[in-house]
Amino acid sequence: MNRVSTFPQESQLRRLLARRKRIGWLWQVVFLLATILVVLSLIVLLYNIVVGAFGYVIVQDKVSPQEIVQTYTDTPEAALHTLSADQYRFILEQNLSKGLLRRLNSEAPLTERSREELYRLVVERVVKPRVVQSYSLVDSIFERDKIFAEAAALPHSRVEFRRWLNLDFLTGKQASVPELAGVRTALLGSLWVIAITVVVALPLGVAAAIYLEEYAAVVANPWLRRLNAVIQTNINNLAGVPSIIYGILGLAIFVRGLEAFTSGAAFGATADGATANGRTIMSAGLTLALLILPIIIINAQEAIRAVPQSLRQASMGLGATRWQTIWHHVLPSALPGILTGTILSVSRALGETAPLVVVGASTFITIDPDGPFSKFTTLTIQIYQWTARPQDEFRNIAAAAIIVLLVLLLTLNAAAILLRNRYSRRLV
Amino acid sequence: MQKLESFSLVQKETSTNTLLNTLRCRLRPGELAVEAFLFLAAVISIFVTIGIVYVLGVETWSFFGRINWEDTNKQLAQPVGPADTRLVVTESGSPIPVGAIIRLDDEIMQVTAVKGNQLAVQRGQENTLPAPHKEKLDIYEGERVVLWEFFTETRWEPQIGNFGVLPLLNATLMTSAIAMLVALPLGLAAAIYLSEYAGPRTRSILKPVLEVLAGIPTVVYGYFALTFMTPLLRMIFGDDVVQIYNTASAGIVIGILVIPLVSSMSEDALSAVPRALREAAYGLGATRLETVLQVVLPAAASGVTAAFIVAISRAIGETMIVAIAAGAGPNFTFNPFEAAETMTGHIVRISGGDLSYDSIDYNSIFAIGLTLFALTLTLNIISRYVVAHFREEYE
Structure with a gap:
């Protein structure tokens, strides 16, 4: 009887209810804020990269171009970039040391080089423009006056708005000065490595998935059954091994x-010099192939599992063998799913850095990779190298290289999504 | 024609077994070959695991079996013949204790007694041959890496014989702990919001955002940590407190990196809880929050726990963020604002240069790698066990 008397009165009940609802609402806001924070971190991450890849720089020349024109030519009013090839050659011969000239000549004789090439050499070796200070996009917009004032204080210097990500950056080779460095070697290296990875991992992965989905289930031998179960567990565990272990x-x-x-x-x-013992594109490609093999297998398994059982039954009912059923019916239906999974794992491989460092990516090469047995560097390795440098300018080109990498990944993912959408439409 | 004949067999009322046999037992070498190839492809994954365990095991074994030679700054005071068991050494240098292993040229000896400047030795240890040695020959003392020392020593300086993995392990655990402090609440909250509160429209925007976050390469997160998170921390706590390279910045960014993993796995677990359970709770008058916290979350506990464990394992194995933002050089510290190298960061730094195959650094990579592999594998197995054994099954 006591209970009835302690049961809350209506007004009390209302208060209690209001309180419970308030707490519920409060937590809903907390959950929402957490989610917004996650979205915000993505936005900040992307913003931070874009801001780093564009902005003002203060460039200081060692010798001003006009001074060079005045000293070494008869036309003191001409601009440096309008001179002839002979004039460039003369300037080079006057300004560079004998040893350097000999080295340049042995790479390709100066007399055979084109005008543009010679001009670039003059700028690189004689004018020697150096970025002394670089600013992020935000600073460039909000502290414009301060930047120009700073530049005015330095001799031979000027402020330029620099898109660190430009065509020269995409086609340029690696260089020790950030403003001349490009990602061409790295980009080609990435593509070579990925090509080997796909060629090795795709057939193996799909084959393993077919075995596990189509054959393992009908095995009668108890030992073999156990082995198949072990393989399956093993693949799931391999997918969780840190990538650096694959590097080792x-x-x-x-x-x-x-x-x-x-x-x-x-x-x-x-x-020769281009082949560096075992630290080649081949090693890197094979390592990444092992890394993405479990992911490809798991994705392909899912794609194969999604093929309706009736398809197999119909095919076998007509007298097709198991392999004929798989080859003519299961695989074609599962192909879009398999490809989607493969593209996603390829984008994973494209973004890997740690195993490649361990396998021995080169830190500085200027020669394009010309086959699976040449030394290599990749986009991600370049980004790592440049980010790890203390100078701001290297951070800028790291940001530019990140944009190149993200665009590549985005393209791959868009392709995967397109494939997935097409596939799901066909199922309906 | 063959088919017709086999049908006629039936009409002749021969045993149906013969007929079945003719249909069943045809050998198809092509089919068998294909099956064998597919089987081999599947078995490769086993070889990969065996390869990992073998490689890590063998090199770690040689790491622990390895003798590192340190110059004692003592020299032979008198020449020694091949049969002598007594050495006279110079006064200088660090003392050699009884039982120590010493090396003269290529010959290894064990010290059995010490008396002043005289050492009694057993010649030709470790499969080396006794040989005559000249005067003034440098004496090296050998030191083995001991397993006990590996896990208790607090300094990692392979060059001078300190092989304690603790500073590296400590830094790894610290970055992972910080990462979990960020990822668990945010990831779980995002998962709850997505699965319990958000409408289909919001979900269709938020899910791709999480997928994009999960698809960004880790080296990009490293850039983010160094160029955004570290300056932010230094702005908040002051430049003199926060070093340029620190574990806090790396940890927070690892946290952001594993949020998508935590939230997508947790959300899967949450949405696997049957509707009936929620409806029953609502029917009893529970608010949405009460339903989520007291009914749905407990029902999905195993999946959420598994997500947490996998996230921890991922954070421990994460490499590029710590390699870029956590600093180089082992440092045994509990201050998250100080630079400290993690296990993965150390492996990357050591192997970044040209590594010679018989250096102590090369071997140490594998010992650290094995520790890392054991840690992550254990966590992954535990998570699988949790899912398999503690799952609440409904319907």
Whole structure:
């Protein structure tokens, strides 16, 4: 009877209810804020990159171009970029040391170089423009006056608005000065590595997925059944192994153990300066192939599992063998799903850095990779190298390289989404 | 024609078994070959695991079996013949204790007694041959890496014989802990919001955002940590408190990196809880929050726990963010604003240069790698176990 008397009165009940609702509303706001914070972090991340890739720079020339024109030509009023090839050659011969000239001549004789090339050499070796200070896009907009005042205080200097991401950056080779550096070598390196990764991982991954989905289920032998279960668990565990462990595996097996094969010595590829023992594109590609193999298998398995059972039954009912059923019916239906999964794992491989550092990506190469047995660097390695440098200008080109990488990844992902949409439409 | 004949067999009323056999037992070598190839492709994954364990194991074994030679700054005071068991050494240098292993040229000996400047030794240890040695030959003392020392020593300086993995492990655990402090609340809150509160329109915007966040390469997060998070922390706490490289910045950004993982796995777990449970709670008068916290979340506990564990394992294995933002050089510290190198960061830094294959650095990579592999594998297995054994099954 006591209970009835302690049961809250209506007014009390209302208060209680209001309180519960208030708490509920409060938490809903908290959950919403957390979600917004997550979205915000993505926006800040992208903003931070874009801001780094564009902005004002103060450029200081070692020797002003006009001074060079006045000293070495008869036409003191001409601009440096309008001179002839002979004049450039003369300027170079007057200003560079003998050793450097000899080196340049041995790379390609100065007399055979084009006018543009010579002009670039003059700028690079004689004028030597140096970015002494760089500003982010935000600073460039809000502290414009301060930047110009600072530039005015320095001799031979000027303020330029620099898009660090430009055509020269895409086609330029690696250089020790940030304003001349480009990602061409790195981009080609990335593409080579990815090509090998896909060529190795895709067939193996799809084959393994077919076995696990189509054959493993009908195996009668208990030992084999157990083995299949072990394989499945093993693949799931492999997908969770940190990527750097794959790098260590690649270092021990591909770079060191199979050096004869990965350096190309076994195929008669000459061991010149371009081939660096086992630290080649081949090793990197194989390492990344092992890395994405479990992901490809798991994705392909899902795609194969989504193929309706009736398709298989119909095919087998007509007398097709298991392989005929798979080849003519299951695989074509599962193909878009498999490709989507593959593209996603390729974008994972494209963004990997750690295993490539361990496998031995080169830190500084200017020669384009010309095959699977050459030294390599990749976009991600470049970004890492440049970010790790203390100078601001290297951060700027790192940001530009990140944009290149993100655009590449975005393209890949868009392709995957397109494929997925087309696939789901066809199922309906 | 064959088919017709086999049908006629039936008409002749021969045993139906024969007929079945003719249909069943045809050998198809092509089919078998294909199956064998597919099987081999599947088995490769086992070889990868075996490869990882073997490589890490063998190199770690040689890391622990390895003797590192340190110059004692002592020299031989008198020449030694191949049969002598007594060495006279110079006064200078660090003392050599009884039981130590010493090396003269290529010969390794064990010290059995010490008396002043005289050492009694057993010649030709470790499969080396006794040989005569000249006067003034440098004496090196050998030191083995001991497993006990590996896990208790607080300094990691392989060059001078300190092999304690603790500073690296400590930094790894610190960045991971900070990452979890960021990722668990935010990830879980985002998951709850997405699965319980958000309408289909909001979901269709938020889900891709999380997917994009998950697809950004880790090196980009490293850039973000160094150029945004660190300056932000230095602005808040002051430049003298926060170093340029610090574990806090790296940890927070790792947290952001694993948020999509936590939220998508948790959301899957939450939306797997049957509607009936929620409806029952509403029917009893519970508010939405009460339903979420007291009914849905407990029902999805196993999935959410698994998400947390996988996230921890991911944070421990994360490399590029710490390599860029956490600093170089092992440092045993509990201050999150100081630079400290993690296990993964150390591996990347050491292997960045040209690494020679028989250096102590090369071997140490594998020992650290094995520790890392054991940690993450254990966590992954635990998460799988949690899902399999603690799942609340409905319907």
